[in-house]
Amino acid sequence: DQQVKQNSPSLSVQEGRISILNCDYTNSMFDYFLWYKKYPAEGPTFLISISSIKDKNEDGRFTVFLNKSAKHLSLHIVPSQPGDSAVYFCAASVYQAGTALIFGKGTTLSVSS
């Protein structure tokens, strides 16, 4: 049973618009959430994270929102750029040193110019 779910396999957005990627989780013990971006033939790279004590974290064009009651988080990219086209993975963990992350299946974002 998947503990981290990304129900949208793909998303297409025009350059300059907002991209919203969604993620749901089932394990109430998760208290740390991350987003990774992956280009073909490369390993995933860390993008942004949020702990369960917050409901929002912002870093430049990227903002992650966390709704603990709904067990839902989302990644907003504003404005979207063609270089943002990649696979985005949502991940979760119980916050402690060296804990492995549990990943969703990913959402492929395509940003057209």
Next chain:
Amino acid sequence: SAVISQKPSRDICQRGTSLTIQCQVDSQVTMMFWYRQQPGQSLTLIATANQGSEATYESGFVIDKFPISRPNLTFSTLTVSNMSPEDSSIYLCSVPQGAANEKLFFGSGTQLSVL
């Protein structure tokens, strides 16, 4: 952040053979994690490799199929044994990073195709 060198970057193998994937990190790390990404699937943890002890395998993964070595704090290998087409995946090594080791840093991965 750490620099991870993973080899080979890709390989095409015949069924029944084995492939050993190497992961070299430029700094000493206590834990290294091996993940697999099957086509269209999430990154799934295979095992945690600790230096000086046997690797800890996740449910569904066994040592006979995926033996792991961890001879020192900067190096690990994952072997995919007796391969079948179902083993065709991207294999990734990763190490913890961040102030509390709360994030993972990944190597570039090994794209394995089994014919």
